[in-house]
Amino acid sequence: MKYLDIYKEKINCKNDEDVFQFILSNLKETIRKLDFFVDWRKVFNNINDIAPKLILLNNLFGKDNVKDEFKNIILNYPEVIEVMPILLAIREKQIKALDINSIDNKFNYIVYNFKRCQKLSNDEVEKVVEFADKSGIFNLFINNKISNLIDYVIGIEVGLDSNARKNRIGRIMEDIVEKFIKEICLKYNYRYIKQAKANNIKRFLGYDIIVDEADRKFDFAIDNGKKLFLVEANYFSGGGSKLKSVSGEFISLFNFIKSKTPEHEFIWITDGLGWRDSHRPLREAFDKIDYVLNICMLENGILEEILK
Structure with missing residues (x-):
């Protein structure tokens, strides 16, 4: 990960290990709302x-x-x-x-x-x-x-x-993350788009980006006026082999982005108690991806500082 002074200022973490333990210790038990159960x-x-x-x-x-x-x-x-x-x-x-x-x-x-x-x-x-x-x-x-x-x-x-609840939990996580992104963008006059494909990023934000898959779309793309931030968000209530594959996927995606367009940033926002049973693949991703955050870190202003 890329250690920043804001981790000490915002969440009292003095080094990488402190930050990772903060993530594991502050995973949300659930993000379900009452309208989650039945559409x-x-x-x-x-x-x-x-x-x-x-x-x-x-x-x-x-x-x-x-x-x-x-x-x-x-x-x-x-x-x-x-x-x-x-x-x-x-x-x-x-x-x-x-x-x-x-x-x-x-x-x-x-x-x-x-x-x-x-x-x-x-x-x-x-x-x-x-x-x-x-x-x-x-x-x-x-x-x-x-x-x-x-x-x-x-x-x-x-x-x-x-x-369909599995799909709904993904949408809820995206809605939660968007709430923070929207507030930040309104505060600083940044721009963002959702479900961002390469052609839409070019059309609406003006950045060229090379993708690893033709149909690749990022949950969010944010333009702070100087740099493009690509954001993925997900939530896992349970553990299992899927979490290892997801970590591997985002490590590969981060490496691809940095090899093709190093000027762009990639942020992975993930949460859920599933990571407590699968902390090893999360740790691997944490060590290799510049920014791995959870919801609590968003609540503490970490995303806002990174975008600034």
């Missing part, structure tokens, strides 16, 4: 898109012969098949299932297609009915456990949305 707008937008089809299938509740009634619905309203995967908490519109031939024990795959169509052939209807039957979807209408599919699918959407 309700996304959930209800997804429901609104398919509500008419679910309402059609609601007619199956209370019917004596669900299979025949279902067949009539999809014959008259073939667009209904589009919602079949979501009833099983699946996003894909094409589902491949293993079929074992009981005679010769051959392993075959049956492909079920639920993309939008104008009309279904008799064979296609039978295939969709087979899917609903063997997958257990018909049980939804005959066991009296639920009363309508819209409420049921809302529950599914909430569950599926929890899988």
